[in-house]
Amino acid sequence: MEETKLRIIDHLQKNGQAIIDARLWLDTHPNHLKVLQEAQELVRRQRLLYRSLQQEGFTLQNFSDHPPSTTSSWLFDPWPWEMG
């Protein structure tokens, strides 16, 4: 897979991990406003990353909030176990 796509996926992974951590923390600390605000910012950033990956023609989520850029992307771009 091309350099640009891999770089975006790497950012997505790191940012996504921060979102998971914030989500679990907020499950047990629901009134922690500071973390909630941080999480909102992380999610905003994640959306931008999704969009740039889609512009590169890689479909991360099939038909979740936007149709895939090409129908062949979901089928033919590598699955997680086909990468690396």
Next chain:
Amino acid sequence: MWIYEKRLQYPVCINKKDVTMARYLITQYGGPDGELAASLRYMTQRYTIEDRSAIALLTDIATEELAHLEMIATMVYKLLEDATPKELESAGLGTYFVDHGRDLVYTNGDGIPFTSAYLASKGDPIANLYEDIAAEEKARAVYEKLILMTDDTALQDSLRFLREREIIHSQRFREVLERLKDNTTR
């Protein structure tokens, strides 16, 4: 319902062909302290626990464990991908290969099939949360041993990530448990 993302939660790289390691790893796929057991355990405890924090946490951790399951599957798949039947046999996977080929099967390292008995559900919030914490600690202990069983630094890195996640999960479950215990007169 669930939404699937076509990526791993954390990258999995395999630098070294090691069939024996695949056999050790498969216990985290379908063994008693594996990721399938973890996900299904939390998923099924959600319905009766009542505490809002606990329901949310069980849902979110159950979901994350599925992403871990996919990481383990990727490790096993990659380790078995190029192995010859003879190599599989010498790693103790001869019977596995004859029965299942290279399909991933939910078993422990000795081929014992997954059972819902692993979930050990008790219908009691305190007992279930103790079970959940123990499950996370047992999974952490397994990952520590798995890290010792390979000298592939890339694989160790992914296993270290999974180990750290178990610590976070254990911590979050403890927070819920302590609060529930404070609210219960015992």
